[in-house]
Amino acid sequence: MTGEPLLKVQAVETYYGNIRALSGVDVDVHKGEIVSLIGANGAGKSTLMMTICGSPQARTGQVIFDGEDITRLPTHLIARKRIAQSPEGRRIFPRMTVYENLQMGAGLDNLKYFNEDVEKIFTLFPRLKERQSQRGGTLSGGEQQMLSIGRALMARPKLLLLDEPSLGLAPLIVKGIFEAIKKLNKEEGLTVFLVEQNAFAALKLSDRGYVMVNGKVTMSGTGKELLINPEVRAAYLEGGRH
Amino acid sequence: MEYFIQQLANGLTLGSIYGLVAIGYTMVYGIIGMINFAHGDIFMLGGFAALIVFLILTTFFAGIPVALALLVMLIVAMLMTGLWNWTIERIAYRPLRGSFRLAPLITAIGMSIVLSNFIQVTQGPRNKPIPPLVTEVYHIGNITISLKQILIVVITSILLFAFWYIVNKTPLGRAQRATEQDRKMAALLGVDVDKTISITFIMGAALAAVAGSMYLMYYGVASFNDGFIPGVKAFTAAVLGGIGSLPGAVLGGLLIGLIESLWSAYFSIAYKDVATFAILAIVLIFKPTGILGRPEVEKV
Ligand SMILES: Nc1ncnc2c1ncn2[C@@H]1O[C@H](COP(=O)(O)OP(=O)(O)O)[C@@H](O)[C@H]1O
Ligand SMILES: [Mg+2]
Numbered sequence: 001m002t003g004e005p006l007l008k009v010q011a012v013e014t015y016y017g018n019i020r021a022l023s024g025v026d027v028d029v030h031k032g033e034i035v036s037l038i039g040a041n042g043a044g045k046s047t048l049m050m051t052i053c054g055s056p057q058a059r060t061g062q063v064i065f066d067g068e069d070i071t072r073l074p075t076h077l078i079a080r081k082r083i084a085q086s087p088e089g090r091r092i093f094p095r096m097t098v099y100e101n102l103q104m105g106a107g108l109d110n111l112k113y114f115n116e117d118v119e120k121i122f123t124l125f126p127r128l129k130e131r132q133s134q135r136g137g138t139l140s141g142g143e144q145q146m147l148s149i150g151r152a153l154m155a156r157p158k159l160l161l162l163d164e165p166s167l168g169l170a171p172l173i174v175k176g177i178f179e180a181i182k183k184l185n186k187e188e189g190l191t192v193f194l195v196e197q198n199a200f201a202a203l204k205l206s207d208r209g210y211v212m213v214n215g216k217v218t219m220s221g222t223g224k225e226l227l228i229n230p231e232v233r234a235a236y237l238e239g240g241r242h
Numbered sequence: 243m244e245y246f247i248q249q250l251a252n253g254l255t256l257g258s259i260y261g262l263v264a265i266g267y268t269m270v271y272g273i274i275g276m277i278n279f280a281h282g283d284i285f286m287l288g289g290f291a292a293l294i295v296f297l298i299l300t301t302f303f304a305g306i307p308v309a310l311a312l313l314v315m316l317i318v319a320m321l322m323t324g325l326w327n328w329t330i331e332r333i334a335y336r337p338l339r340g341s342f343r344l345a346p347l348i349t350a351i352g353m354s355i356v357l358s359n360f361i362q363v364t365q366g367p368r369n370k371p372i373p374p375l376v377t378e379v380y381h382i383g384n385i386t387i388s389l390k391q392i393l394i395v396v397i398t399s400i401l402l403f404a405f406w407y408i409v410n411k412t413p414l415g416r417a418q419r420a421t422e423q424d425r426k427m428a429a430l431l432g433v434d435v436d437k438t439i440s441i442t443f444i445m446g447a448a449l450a451a452v453a454g455s456m457y458l459m460y461y462g463v464a465s466f467n468d469g470f471i472p473g474v475k476a477f478t479a480a481v482l483g484g485i486g487s488l489p490g491a492v493l494g495g496l497l498i499g500l501i502e503s504l505w506s507a508y509f510s511i512a513y514k515d516v517a518t519f520a521i522l523a524i525v526l527i528f529k530p531t532g533i534l535g536r537p538e539v540e541k542v
Contacts, residue, residue, distance in 0.1 A: 053430055055426060055429060055430070074429070075426075075429035075430060076429045076431075076432050076433055076434045076435065079429070079430055079431055079432035080432045084430075084431075085430050087427065087430065091424050091426070091427040091430075093419070093420055093423045093424060093427070094423060095419070095423055096416070096419060096420070096423070100416060103413075103416060104416060104420050104428075104431050104433075105431060107413060107416070107417070107431055107432055107433065108431075108432045110413060111413070151431070155431065155432070
């Protein structure tokens with residue numbers, strides 16, 4: 001990869017109180033790439049996703065987006081740079097309808113492109129169309145995941161962050177969601193940085209990947225390289241879900 | 243029967259005022275989980291703002307039409323009180339956000355004392371009367387309804403509608419509800435959470451200012467102490483209706499107003515406040531989250 005990356009995470013350290021969750025993380029994501037981050041539970045993957053969005057902020061190091069240092073920006077201003085996240089736990093607004101949740105995603109443009117974009121989301125996830133006037137809290141896990149991704153997409157992101165989009169979902173739904181991500185990347189050039197427990201599917205989908213252990217990136221490479229790497233296979237693939 | 247209807251009308255009037263104040267308690271609770279004990283004093287402050295505006299108008303613009311005077315009084319009171327509450331949130335509550343739960347509560351109680359003492363010192367401890375503003379009354383059989391009462395109920399209804407519209411149909415309202423339901427997620431979607439909370443305080447204060455102005459118009463006096471008993475009753479209304487619920491605040495306000503006037507009419511006026519709080523206690527025993535409150539189980 002040449003040229004300036006769209007997202008550059010540089011020597012980032014993030015703390016929860018006195019506990020260090022990230023210790024010197026470097027990650028690059030280039031425009032148009034799908035990059036995945038894999039690692040065991042508690043490795044710090046979600047912390048990195050949230051640090052990119054400034055909540056919590058990195059104590060040291062830098063997050064550079066589109067050539068601009070965003071490390072110290074408040075979260076809502078980072079969002080306005082068009083970094084959208086479908087965070088861990090999905091965080092659907094439970095007492096808003098599906099439709100309103102999607103409207104929240106389109107808030108940056110004051111709903112200017114809402115009608116146009118919501119149709120795309122409904123084509124991508126027809127289930128959401130059927131459920132549009134239902135309250136978010138009453139959706140099934142898979143539907144909430146679709147809504148969370150759909151809501152992030154409504155922001156017309158330059159960078160989409162997905163934290164475990166497959167968590168707790170049936171294989172068929174996971175397949176659908178991964179296909180949707182691939183399609184958006186291919187057809188619209190959407191840049192995606194995703195965290196996955198399902199390392200096999202994630203690496204297969206991705207241009208490149210990073211492996212995180214205990215708050216540090218220990219390995220990186222193309223998706224293919226990581227898929228055949230014996231250490232990765234032993235730790236995250238063999239015996240894991242395929 | 244006529245007597246009953248008469249009391250119903252009185253209760254409705256009073257209940258409208260409590261309901262408007264209760265909304266401020268319930269909104270702030272909803273959005274930052276804090277009981278803003280100073281909100282009763284914001285209501286009192288609104289009454290004084292209206293009083294001062296009214297005196298200025300009638301002194302310097304004698305002969306101004308009453309309707310115009312009322313309108314100016316309401317608008318200026320809303321703006322002034324909104325500014326007060328914005329300032330209070332900014333300097334006294336926001337720095338404590340994220341500290342332990344009791345800190346903002348204690349600060350709010352302190353703020354309540356500061357506000358009532360401030361008015362006591364600057365405006366004097368006595369009741370401040372204003373000349374009767376709207377004096378027309380209508381008789382239907384033996385029932386007497388004053389124009390004041392009609393005005394109060396009509397203004398309240400208009401405000402409630404406007405308010406309902408803002409909260410449910412506008413981007414601002416969506417941002418408020420999003421902030422209430424998941425503050426971090428709202429920020430991730432570009433909502434300026436601090437600004438949204440500020441606006442919530444301003445909106446609550448504006449409604450309280452209208453309530454304060456109407457209370458002044460209804461009883462014809464303002465006192466530095468008005469934040470206390472009426473304030474506590476509005477708070478009770480919010481709890482009775484289910485704190486955090488906007489329709490609950492209105493319903494609670496109306497119920498408290500009705501209980502108060504019906505109890506005074508049929509039983510003993512001296513015990514009307516006891517009756518109000520007894521009913522609150524009974525409702526909370528059977529429905530701890532209030533009439534329209536939602537149980538705390540819906541967490542995703
Ligand atoms: N809000 C928090 N407060 C304190 N510690 C946290 C918090 N969130 C995560 N941690 C800790 O930070 C470490 C990394 O967690 P996380 O980023 O959630 O890991 P992953 O997403 O890779 O499972 C873990 O040790 C976790 O216990
Ligand atoms: Mg995680």
